[in-house]
Amino acid sequence: MNFLALLKDTLFQFLGLFKNLDTLPVEFMRLLREFLVKLGALCGIAVPQWALDLVSSLVIIVAILVTFLILFALMSVFERKLLARAQNRYGPNRVGPCGILQPVADGIKMLTKEDLVPRAADKVVHYLAPIVMVAPALMLPVILPYGRDMVAVDLPVGILFFFALSAGAELAVFMAGWASNNKYSILGAMRAIAQMISYELPLVTSALVVALVAGSLSPAALVAAQGGYSFGFLPRWFVCTPWGFAACLLFYIGALSESNRCPFDLPEGESEIIAGHLTEYSGFKYAIFFMAEYVGMFAINGLLVTLFLGGYQAPFPFLEWIPGWCWFFAKLWAVALSMVWVRTTLPRFRIDQMMLFAWKFMLPMSFVALLAAAAWYYAGQGLAGWVLSALIVVVPYLLLGTFCFTRHHSATNRRYLYSE
Amino acid sequence: MHDFLQKIVALPWDQSPQWLFLIPGLLMLLAASAAVCLRNLIHSALCLVLSFICLGVLFMALGAEFVGFVQLLVYVGAVAMLILFAILLTPAGEVAASNNPLKNFRLSSALHAAAGAAITFLVLAGLLTAIFFSPRAAHAVLPAQAAAAPVALIGENLLTHTLLPLLGIAVLLTAALVGAALLAKEDTSL
Amino acid sequence: MNFPGSGIIKGMAVTARNIVGSYFDRAHAKRLTTEQYPEERPTLAEASRSVPFLVYDGEDPEKGMRCVACKICEKECPPQCIYIVKDSDANGKPILRPKVFNIDISVCMGCQICVEVCPFESIRMDNIYEMSSYDRFAPLVLHKAQLLKSNAYYHGIRPTEATATDARIEAGRIRKEAALKAATAKVAATKAAAAAKAAEENKPSQPEQNA
C-alpha cells in the first residue's frame, strides 16, 4: 500500500462522512488519527499516543481560533449594518458584496497604522496589557460544547474555569488604563473594574442556579441535562422554566456588562472619556483589544447558550435532523445579534445608576432565582414547581421594580466619587 | 534521519517528570520577590498577581483543580483588584517618600528593617531545617491512588463535614462586607 | 400594560420596527436618507459656494474676459489668496487684462468678499467640491486658465443670480450708452454753446457796428 492509495482511501472515507453531518467533526478527528497511524506504519514508525493527541489538539485549537476569528469579523460588520438599519442608514456597503469584506479593510487599516506609545507611559505594562487581555479571551471557548461530543476540553469545573479566566480581562483593562498615564484612561479603567466586579456576582450566581439544578459544573453535562421535551412540546431548556428565564435574563445582562457593551459601555463612553482605557492604544494593539473584546463576548454568549438555551439541542422534535453544531451557532448568532439590538435601543447608564442596578436589583434577583430553582427542585418539577417558582420570581421582581426604581429614588443624593 | 525520528518518538514524552512543577513554583517565588522589592506599588501589585497565578497553576498541577481555579477567581479577580484600587485611592504614599531615600533615612527605621530581615532569616532557617531534616517529610511517598478532588465530592463535603465552618465563613464574609463598606465610607464617625 | 421593564420592551419594539422597516418598507428610498455619494450626486442648492471663478462672455475666454485686473479683489481678500499681475502690450504699456490670475484655494475661505467688491461682475463663486489632491501645494493653486469659466456655466450653476447679473450688466451698458449719448450730446451742446458764445462774442461789434 503506497502513499497515494492511502490518501485516496482516506479521501473517500472523508467524503463518506458527509452522510451524517451531525457527527462530521468528531468523525473527522477520528479519521485524522487513523490516517496518521497508517501514515506512520507506511514510514515504519509506530506513532505513539502523545503524538496523535498533540496533532489532534493542534487541529482543534486552530479550528476554534479560526471559527471565533471569523465570528468576530462577521460580527463587526453585521453589528454596524444592524446599527445603521435601526437608524435608517445603509451601513458599510462598499467593500465586497454588501460590504461583507469590510473587516478585511478594517484589518488592513488597523495593521498599517502607527503604533503609538505615549512618552510618559509605563512601557512594559502598556505593552503587556493587550497580551493579558487576549490570552484568556482566546482560552475561553475551549470548554464550550459545540455539538454532540464536540467539546475540546471537558473540564469537570468548566464553569469555574470560565469565570476564573474572565478575571484576566479586568486585570488587562486596569493595566491598560494605568500604564497609559492618561486621566481618561485611568477613569475608564476604574469604571471598567467597578462594573466588572459588581456584575460578576449576579453573573456567577445566575450560572450557579443552573449548576444547582443540573448538579454539575461541566458544560457538556449541563447541555446533556437539557435534552428532551416537557409536556411533549416544550424543550427542556432551562430558559423555558420560570427560574431559568429569570436567571437567563440576569446572565444576559451580566454578559452585556462583562463584555462592556451598551448600555454598559461606560468604560469606553465615547462622549465622556474618549475611549476609556483604549485612549492611548492604536494600530495593532488596539486591534488586539478589539478582537479580545469580541471573542470574549462570543465566548460568554456561548456560555449563555450552553447554560440556558440548550446548547446544541434542537427546539422541536421535527427539527432534530439539523446537526447539533448548526443549532449551537444559530443560537450563538441569535444572542449576539440581540445584543446589537439592545445596543441600538438603550442609552448608556450613568455610573450611579449602573451601580445601583447591580447591587439593588441584579444581586437580589439572582438570589431570588436561586431560591426559585431550589423550590422547583424540591416541588418535583411538575405543575406545582412551575407555579411556585414563578411566584417566587415574579413577586420580588414586581416589588423591586415598583419600589426600588422609581425616578425619584435614583435622582436624589447623587454623588460623584471620582470626578471631584 | 529515519533512526533519529524513531528515537525521538520513542522518548517518554507523555510522562512528565516530577520536577516539572518547579517551573511555576520558581516563577512564583521570583514574582513574589519582585512584588516585595519593587518600588512602584502598582508594579509590585501586578507581580503579586503573577505570583498568585503561578500558585493557582501549582495547585492545578498537584491535582487540586477546583482550588486552583478558585484561587485564580478570588485572588486575581477580587483581591488583586482591591489592592490596585486601594493603591489608586491612597496616592502619594511610599512612592513619593522613596524619591529621596537619604532625606527619609532614619536610624530607627533602618534598625526596624534590619530586625525584620533578621527575624525573617531566622524563620526561614528554622522552617528549612524542619523540612529537610524531618524524617517524615523525607520519607513521604505519593499514595497509591492518585489524589483527586472531584467537584461533587467537595460540594458534598462542604455541606456535611464542614457545614459549620461554611456557615461561619458565610457570617464572616457578610460581616467583612458590611464592615469594609462602613470603614471605607467617607463621612463615617468612628 | 405598565410593569417594571415595560419601557425597555417598548423601546426594543421601536428599534425592531426601524430595522425591519428599513429593509421592507414600501417607502424604502425615502426612509434611507443616505446619498450613495460617488454614484448619486447631491443636488446643490443655488446659493452653495466653495471657491471663486472668473466669468467670461462669448466663446473665447481671453477675449470675453470681464476682468480688467483692477486688483480690488486682491486688496480686499482677507486671507490674501488672490494674486494678479497686469498684462502689458509689446511697448510696455499696461492693458486692462490680467496676465496672471491665481487663487490659492487651500487658503481661500469662501467669504465671497471678492465677489461683492468686484465692480465688473467678473469674479463669482463656484460650487465645485471635489478638489482633493495628493499634493498640498501646486494642485491647489488655480491659474487663470482653470479659473475662467463661461457665462453659460455660470447660468448653469446659479441661474437666478446670473440672470440678475446679466440684467445688471445690460442695464449698466444701457445706462453707459445713455450717459455716453448724453455726454456726447452735452459735448455737442457745449460745443454748440461755445460756438454760439464765440459767435456772440464776435457778434457784438457787429450790432455796435450795426448800431
Add this chain to the structure above:
Amino acid sequence: MMLQILLALSAVLFCIGLLAALTRRNAIMVLIGIELMLGAGNLNFISFWKFSAHPENLTGIMFAIFSIAIAAAEAAVGLAIVIQVHRRLHSVDVNQANELKG
C-alpha cells in the same frame, strides 16, 4: 523528596511575605506580604493533602478553600482600614499611625 521541595517552596514564599510585612512601611505592602503568607499556607495544605494517606477525605482541600475565603475577607477589611487611615493621616505609612501611643 517532592514533598520536601514543595514545603521548601512554600517556606520561601512565606518568608518573602514575612519580609514584606516586617520591613516595608507602606500599609498596602504589608497587606501584600500577608496575602503571600496566606498563599504559602494554602500551598502547604494542598501539598500535605496530596501526600496524605487518605486524599479522598479532602481535608487539605477544604482547609485551602476556607483559607482563601478568609483571605478575601481579610483583604477587604484590611484595605478599607488602609483607606480610612489614609483619609485621616494623609499617609499610608504604618509608622505614622501611632495616635494611641502613650
